[in-house]
Amino acid sequence: MRKVVALTILVILSLGAPISFAETKAVLSNDKVKAGQIITISGVIDEGDPLNIVISSEPTFSPENAAGPKEKVNLIEAAEQWDYTKDTCIPYLYYIITSDPHSFGSVQDKRYGGAFFFKGLYRTQMFELKKWQDLSESVKKDSVVINNQQQWNLLRYAHENVYGINTIGKERTCRGKEVIFSRCVVSDYSDYPYYWNLGTRIQLDKKTGKYTATFQTFRHTAPNTSFIVYANGTQVGKFIVEPDGFWLSRGWRYKNPLLIVLCAIIAGTLYSMLGASGGLIMAALQVIFIGTAGPMGVDGANVLKPSNLPLMFFAPLSGLYRYWFKERRLVMPIAWFFAAGLLIGSFWIGPPLSAKYLNLTVYKPWLGVFVLIMAIRTVYELSHKVMKKRESVRKVTEAYSLEAKKAKEEGRELKMGQIKTVKFGLFNYRFTFWGQHFKCNLVLFFFIGIFIGVVNAAFGIGGGFILVPVMTMFAGLPMYLVVPISLFASIIGTIAAVPGYILIGYYPDLWIVLSIVIGGTIGGQIGSKLNHCFSEKQLKIALASVLFFLVFRFLGIEIWI
Numbered sequence: 001m002r003k004v005v006a007l008t009i010l011v012i013l014s015l016g017a018p019i020s021f022a023e024t025k026a027v028l029s030n031d032k033v034k035a036g037q038i039i040t041i042s043g044v045i046d047e048g049d050p051l052n053i054v055i056s057s058e059p060t061f062s063p064e065n066a067a068g069p070k071e072k073v074n075l076i077e078a079a080e081q082w083d084y085t086k087d088t089c090i091p092y093l094y095y096i097i098t099s100d101p102h103s104f105g106s107v108q109d110k111r112y113g114g115a116f117f118f119k120g121l122y123r124t125q126m127f128e129l130k131k132w133q134d135l136s137e138s139v140k141k142d143s144v145v146i147n148n149q150q151q152w153n154l155l156r157y158a159h160e161n162v163y164g165i166n167t168i169g170k171e172r173t174c175r176g177k178e179v180i181f182s183r184c185v186v187s188d189y190s191d192y193p194y195y196w197n198l199g200t201r202i203q204l205d206k207k208t209g210k211y212t213a214t215f216q217t218f219r220h221t222a223p224n225t226s227f228i229v230y231a232n233g234t235q236v237g238k239f240i241v242e243p244d245g246f247w248l249s250r251g252w253r254y255k256n257p258l259l260i261v262l263c264a265i266i267a268g269t270l271y272s273m274l275g276a277s278g279g280l281i282m283a284a285l286q287v288i289f290i291g292t293a294g295p296m297g298v299d300g301a302n303v304l305k306p307s308n309l310p311l312m313f314f315a316p317l318s319g320l321y322r323y324w325f326k327e328r329r330l331v332m333p334i335a336w337f338f339a340a341g342l343l344i345g346s347f348w349i350g351p352p353l354s355a356k357y358l359n360l361t362v363y364k365p366w367l368g369v370f371v372l373i374m375a376i377r378t379v380y381e382l383s384h385k386v387m388k389k390r391e392s393v394r395k396v397t398e399a400y401s402l403e404a405k406k407a408k409e410e411g412r413e414l415k416m417g418q419i420k421t422v423k424f425g426l427f428n429y430r431f432t433f434w435g436q437h438f439k440c441n442l443v444l445f446f447f448i449g450i451f452i453g454v455v456n457a458a459f460g461i462g463g464g465f466i467l468v469p470v471m472t473m474f475a476g477l478p479m480y481l482v483v484p485i486s487l488f489a490s491i492i493g494t495i496a497a498v499p500g501y502i503l504i505g506y507y508p509d510l511w512i513v514l515s516i517v518i519g520g521t522i523g524g525q526i527g528s529k530l531n532h533c534f535s536e537k538q539l540k541i542a543l544a545s546v547l548f549f550l551v552f553r554f555l556g557i558e559i560w561i
Helices: 002-016 069-082 137-142 149-160 162-167 257-274 278-290 301-308 311-326 332-357 360-381 384-389 391-410 442-459 464-474 479-503 510-531 536-554
Strands: 026-028 032-034 038-044 052-057 094-098 105-112 122-129 173-175 178-181 201-205 210-216 225-231 234-242 419-423 429-433 436-440
Touching (some): 038 225, 052 137, 052 210, 069 149, 069 162, 094 210, 105 178, 122 173, 149 162, 162 178, 257 510, 278 510, 301 332, 360 442, 442 464
Parallel strands (some): 032 234
Antiparallel strands (some): 052 094, 052 225, 105 122, 173 178, 201 210
């Protein structure tokens, strides 16, 4: 009787036809691979079906569990526009390897490059996901862990919105240094030769259903992240991505700390020598070479900024000792008023303002705007018209050149002129340097210091690139005095800004900080020795050159820098 029942069931199932007994097993080439290495999946699917392999991270992400307090607010605010909920949960890394990418989305033209006010200098292509309602039922089934509209919409946000990319998955598919979208749907590069398909190969025999697919893992996948693999909706295996290099736990990148030290030496040298742009340069180096990304749920800018700020303490500290105690060229009243303003702006105003509104997407172009203004002003100050007006600066420069020549001939150290206070007044402070008279408004410098403090904390760059031109512009001070004041004020601003970030829940990457401290200290000593080897004009030319270089990068004018 049992045999008859079993035979009857088999007949019914065979007549029903939708159920298939084709093999769905698969073999993974490894159960452990290093980040950035290739994994191969081989197996069998139903004859004639397209191949859809899902590789889904076991760690997941939802907006309400975002690690950054400001990011949590921003992601929940974006939920209304993108139609997901605050508790929608998706794998933080999610890939679909498919022989039929058109069933998931389409290739679209995209303009990119340039800041938010003149976007679209260049043209490229990107893969855009379909809306949930436009997906076929079989595609929805094969998507497995992404199984409803809200999840798919959050995936689209993390795939196509730059803020979503920088906050969730961190895998940026770029042209040059510009983020276009995040890798999600990939296919065989020989069939679909787009830049996002590099490293992906698919061999599928539709007659037998046999397939082999190779996929390159994300180079900066967090250490020991586990992934589940599905083939056409069926789980076929798991693998773990192991670390490949030195992992920055908050920088969220594999980077050799020695590279960061080298970057900090370069930035610290220029900072101590020019009194400005060290923070800008270090920020640029973090974006370009280090790629500071921030952990899952934290925008990269909110790790980059507090990690960058220690440069503005240790690089000036090593250089300031020489300027202040050995050469006696720090104008203390000006330095203290600037520092008081910086303290207020850096601690109370800058960090919360920056964390909410200056994400990595907005951070770079606004930085470029500030840099452009200062670069133009610095070039203007090199003009004959301006130099002629500033007779005191010209005479100081001449006195310096004469003293430098004598010191070289006599084989001794250069002796700087002495600073002597003539009159102390909040609105009319007067002093002499190398016999030349200078005057300034200390109260004005206090309020300028507040503004620079906000910029210092908001961008994590020290504010020297504003402070230096301001002092030469409003007070007509020579660079020999401006540099020490700038370094002193930056130290005070940094002391305030770092705790300001920590108190609102944003922490620096300790390895980046340590590397910057080492490199910045070395660079600061080098820069202070190089400062008096150059004339006023040469220092300003160097400053202008650095500023214009950064303008091109931050405004996205030349995306390859």
